[in-house]
Amino acid sequence: MTKDAVDGLEPALEGEVRLPRMQQGQRPQHLLVTLLGDYWFGRSEHLPSAALVALLGEFGITQVAARAALSRLARRGLLDTSKEGRRTYYALTARASAVLGDGVQRIMSFGTGTRKWDGVWRVAVFSVSEDRRDLRHAARSRLRWLGFAPLYDGVWVSPHDVAAEAASTLADLGVANYSVLAASVPPGIPQGLNPLAAWDLEELRAGYDRFVAEREGLLERALSGTITVAEALVCRTEIMDTWRHFPNLDPELPTELLPADWPLKRAHDLFAQLYDHLGPLAEIRVRQIVSRFSADLGGLVRHHTTRSVLARSDHG
Template identity: 60%
Template sequence: MSVQPASPAADLPRLQAGGSPQHLLLTLLGDYWYGQRAPLPSAALVALLGEFGITEVSARAALSRLARRGLLELSKAGRHTSYALSARAAEVLTEGRGHILSFGAERPTWAGRWTVAAFSVPEDDRSRRHALRTRLGWYGFAPLYDGLWVSPHERVAEVTAILAELGIDRATVFTAELADGGPDGGHPIRAWDLDALRAEYERILAGYEPVRRRWRNGKIGTAQALVARTELMDDWRTMPSLDPELPTELLPDRWPRARARELFVELYDGLAGLAEQRVVQVVSGYDADLAALVRSHTSHGHPSHGPSNHGRSNHGRDG
């Protein structure tokens, strides 16, 4: 059996409070340089990060670190340095982008079956214990008990492959339905902290509702659109790692995931044209031919076709 690829997030820089320059840059390249392998001048990339308050020193350090990690490829022409996405980074961004943009869409009715992984790894084998738990988390499992992890989705092939790859023999993988009449405290949904998860959705809704109001009223310019859209994507990309799209049948009433996705789609798609304009403006200052290749895409995977707004748009830099 072939081993399933690791989660795209595994190859990306770890998220930090406020957004790390490395992660921010990959988000920008994924959103506006999608499908392109042509190198961009380092000065243009530094300027793009400058839109988010990243200093030149921090921006150039991020470029160097991404190159050392094999996510960017460096090229030089005289005194000018350029960077292109590596083949691995392009693949990771493509896979991750599809997962992130589809997250929270409507899913079929849940069949009521759980995938359960029970295992025993010696305490002194810490590296394999950590690797197993990390990989299970990538596929949406959570620990109901120390050696018993559960997922509400069909994940038998994935978890079996992980166990084989790590050489863990003392393990059992099975699917199961919850028996009626069991203790409430043992329900598998308790493997997730639903209060904390709800708070994350509510944070996104509260944080970006003012942006949505300003956009609908035509009061967002290109620079503001770029910053808001990119920060929204960075916030939304964390949600699949927190919520493995838990079935609605298991969730409390008025669960905020659908409302959060609705807001994400409206802003991500609606701000695309304005944000793209700002990227074009920045890159044009260094290479007009490359600026012509800049493209944004919607949540449905389609290229954006210029600015979109419900009301009057301010297309200037600081509107």
């Protein structure tokens, strides 16, 4: 992990859509956005609020908490609302769908080994006065999202070519004193601290190993066909909820700098197998729930796979 753990999605600049923060445990707002992204992505039809409340009920969310989550998401501009008689209907706004789509592609591509290293580190150096702690926090959060980590206080490094994004972000935030540089480690010169030290490799390894160890048995059950549709929905959502944290902790560090037995690929392969294999079963469960309130809308429920998301990205 980075020295400063991150628990949220990309912080929003003024006027941007910000999705609910990613936190462990059942958070109704974040959970609902995840479910809509997994089974209603790209659809403009509005779903009955009762169907969404019932869907959250599969995860132990009470009706009161579910309806409160719907209202808050609507107030934040993430959900459009419509009325038909006394019934209320909801759908993701176009802007929320766009942000969610970008996030899903980032999550699905993470660990595929498609990011190549040019041997150059990007370095963001900035200074914010003590009385602007809010600005300092925002700058750090945005840099983490871009894949930077703090090597020293005020000196952040990334192995990827995100210099332009970092400079634009710091300028947009109003950070006056900053520089963004490209640098390499000179061969044969002792280093007080290697740039790779900005990440806690032992903790990252432990996280990937734990992800695999806790889910290998689930994959065996999935492949043997002993998982119910209700269980598939809950397990698939939990897998996504856990996996989506890794890109915020690891910018997909270059393989050239990592041990040969680095566990990211193994963890990604398990994630992709489980997410894709459980998809059809989970879709059935979501369709059953939505169909209780609208058979026509229930028939529109669809799941996507890691491969279909990446294919959309390739053709987008």
